[in-house]
Amino acid sequence: MIAFRLASVALAAVALTSCSLVEPPIHRGTMAGSAETEQYYGPVLTVAEDTPAESATALQQIADETLQVMTSNRFLENAIAMSGQYPELFINGKLGYRSAAWTASNFQDPVGDYRFNATPITLGEKRAFTGYDRLGWRMQVPQETLTLWASEDVVERSCAIRIIAHETAHTLVDMDGSIVMVDDGADAFNSRRTGTTGSYVMAGLAQCTWLQNQGRIGEKEVPACVAEFYKAPVFPWERGQFADNKCDEFPGDTPIGKVGP
Template structure:
């Protein structure tokens, strides 16, 4: 496992194989395909993560919420919309509905991969860590900046600061009139925000990694960072009225496969389609 001098890189891997078709027959821009990145995970032989800058963790004396702001490099319009997307993702992740939905999922979600140090736990436990955040964990302050060479990543830099790098085209999803496409933007943002939770207040030891330090069983099961994004997406769809609370259990499995987020499916559902996979018509 390589340890890079510039910090810790956690990358969400796009799972689509080509440009997804839009309902009108047009082609959407695909997410960039990423080769699997080696992850300099905190579960390295020394077990020590990178230092967190002083003041990057709020001292609330109890559970914390995500601490994410939009940084430089955005146009005025993009900054406004990115801030709205950040707020929407945090709203879903910290909602009572998010925790309630996690409790109501089937047995498959009783075994979710968190990270090498924590191993497996339940979806209910993952939701408890995220929303509003356990006192034993710390949300590290993060800055959202544009990323031209990739889709989405969260990285601890040499200065002890976390940056969430996002491709500008994520905002095309956020601005969509299609509630499923819009919720897919929330999925990506919530996934990245989940990487801002540290097990240690002084060194960056993520509560959730992706699958770079996971075994094959973990990769083929449910991975916490993707689960957070998927559950936030489906919780947002309930909030918008696109699906009902009873539909969350069939919505969550739509989005993750061992390769990562199945982003092509964001464009697969017409207004009368149930949000489930394989697709089917809704009787609602």
């Protein structure tokens, strides 16, 4: 087993609170022309200080639960169990494809010199993204994230976990500060990827592992759950996407996906 520790980290410049796998921060330059960003051996998510208090509390709850799932042994064990279903996941143009187990293991123990950028979360209207813009390095998630989290239906709530998990996958960077797990841009397009996209599958795995933790699905139902919420690309110029319209299709104990032959 890979050992790890969970704790809170105060990032005075950008945050109210945080959740992380902590070691002392690494002060390493990231992308050219950007400000230095604190980096860690595990994901660090914070809530931007200008976020309204009620929204900040909810965002922190989602971030906390997302990181608890993605850095758990159960998450890694589920990834290993899905190796037949997802033998190759697209990571980026340089790395190409890696296994689900390799991809998931980075959230506990980053490969080589990979590290996680400490990342503040901000709210936007619709678009989710993680990266640099005029405000610096940040994660933006849509208001819908909070709406999903406020639902009484556990499956709808899990879709909020998925949003944060997908963006968390983009906070893993290499020595040059480039995002390791990509799903857009020339790097992704030029790969002519016809397989599945690592950041999306990891997000679906986080969502379904969280549902397993809630007792909504069993261990054997996790692969079917991931497949139900992920739409794999059909043509080389397409990319995998979430089946967002399915979040409210499984009320009560409605089975999620097809289990077995």
